[in-house]
Amino acid sequence: MEVTALCITMLMIVMMLLCEHDLKADAASLHIGPNRAQFFEYESVTFYCEGVSYCEVVHESKGKISSCNKTNKRTSTGSSCTVTNIYTDDSGKYWFETGGGNKSNSVNITVTTGSVILEIPALPVMEGEAVTLTCRNKMTSSQTSADFYYYEVFISNSSTGNMIINSVSKSDEGLYKCSISGAGESAESRLTVRDSEKETVTTSFKDTSTTSSKEMVTFSSTFNPWIIVTVLLLLLLICVGLLHFVKSYWHRVVFYVSTLRPGSGSAGNQTDEDESSCRPVYYILDLDDTQQLGLVPETASAFRTAALISQRFWWPSLKEDVKLYMAACRTCACNKTPPSNGNNVIMTVVDRFSNLVHIVSLPKLPTASETAMLLVDHVFNLHGLLEDILSGRGPQIDGQMEQINHEVETLLRCMASSSPSTWSQQLSWIEYSHNSLPLFALVSTATSLHSSWISQR
Structure with missing residues (x-):
């Protein structure tokens, strides 16, 4: 409707210029x-x-x-x-x-x-x-x-x-x-x-x-400047009309979604299975069925990515574009990370109030005494003694930890996709990215929440 109104307005201006010049x-x-x-x-x-x-x-x-x-x-x-x-x-x-x-x-x-x-x-x-x-x-x-x-x-x-x-x-x-x-x-x-x-x-x-x-x-x-103005307006009117035509009749949208399908078989053929599982699957949707685009869920990652982009850019379909891009992201779908600089384990420390995260790469699972020293070196020196500590091995300690670990793994795969053996060098960036992005539920960053809580103690 806006394009049609613009075309009509420009056409009226051209007609008035022509009539005025003729008179x-x-x-x-x-x-x-x-x-x-x-x-x-x-x-x-x-x-x-x-x-x-x-x-x-x-x-x-x-x-x-x-x-x-x-x-x-x-x-x-x-x-x-x-x-x-x-x-x-x-x-x-x-x-x-x-x-x-x-x-x-x-x-x-x-x-x-x-x-x-x-x-x-x-x-x-x-x-x-x-x-x-x-x-x-x-x-x-x-x-x-x-x-x-x-x-x-x-x-x-x-x-x-x-x-x-x-x-x-x-x-x-x-x-x-x-x-x-x-x-x-x-x-x-x-x-x-x-x-x-x-x-x-x-x-x-x-x-x-x-x-x-x-x-x-x-x-x-005399050859008046109105002729140049009229010709330019006519050309612009033609361009706007063609754009409107293309938008009206270019009615098919192509996008792809990378899917990770669980493989089966021996370890010998697991590589081939992993490679095939990362191939994109293509879908074609008519714009008449645009309600299907809404079926792409807004994940926490999509929300946070859109929030980060909107700090410097904006366009009307920003959120939908981010959702579709992340759903089709091949890098996000593939999951295979080798050891990096001799490290094979990641220790994640989470503040349960603000979701603030500290991430440490380790060569193996730490013992109790090693865990205590790691907390002193990476947590206590920054935040002081903690009121209580919930520890465990594996992502299923609680729902909050499971979600954090999933997000850290997703970020790790994305940043180290071109060179998987360097993932241990990317942990500082992943920690900064997680702490500086707004939380999906609270629409605030973990760093700002933690700082406000410290200032009110």
Whole structure:
């Protein structure tokens, strides 16, 4: 449920970013048709307002264009407005305003009563594109020779009336005009060049001033950082969705449990039997039967191991993972310890109140006098004389001693599994491990319990 909610939230964020960008990009886009900066009087011009349902064009001095109320039309990307007859006083800058008060880009046109105009793009052109400037005579449709000027300086003559800039650059920006011998000269209009890093979007529209010609208008919009953010969010959304899919349909869990099966037969084949008894037995459980995982009992060893790990780490299934790991631990299941440094016996001394343990390795079972000296060397010098002593041989002295011996043997097998003959060197670590881990029933360490009892005497 949490993963699904996260996916839905991220999807909504991506959708809002996309919608917001579309609105911003479209709201700032005003184009005209035909795409030229100069017109003859009485020609028609169409304004295309991208991203708005009603194209309300504003002139820099005349204000809102009233004719748009009658000629407004919806387009696939917004709306349009046509002015059928333009006059010299319609020259100037045009834009439209969005509902939030933001202005679109402005377009500057010049309307003349003369006989010559320069057909130059009213909208910015992309750096590196080929741009054609045409000198047009109102009185004839045939091609005529024309001169072209850049900032009043003659730059070219063309017998066809066209000047082509094959790869336009920022250095080509500026004011251009043209003249035709015997007809006159055009007004000056600016050519604007956009950087090549800008993103270009191409759209087509029908030129209402001609019968069937179509022109292509290219306008630029900056490459905004929102694109990177949106792509990253989409990738993250895909990763989270795949993770959720894998967790939902990867529905089999494999783990193994090492079992110690009692062997039978002579001592000669006991080694083979012991080796085979330590081989793991594999089980496969469906997640539909996850209640079976609860059948793994929480032993004292599992509890204490989980408590030790949780002092520095945590994850939701820590206890269950520890239970499964210890149930499947091959080292814990195998039991065969040879003599170590001539020692063959372990003497365990337990404080019955706190479960504090002292462990001593011996070459053989000690006598009564040897036991007394061992208590002096390993117990009395640390804790003083004891109130009473319960002694015996074998783990079945009482339930507490039996449990302690079992835990010591388990720890001993684990720590000396790679080199069994060194177990006598590991006893100090086993003693520290036992005394510093919390007790299963009291949730406190043996060392802390013993210290608190000493302080209260």
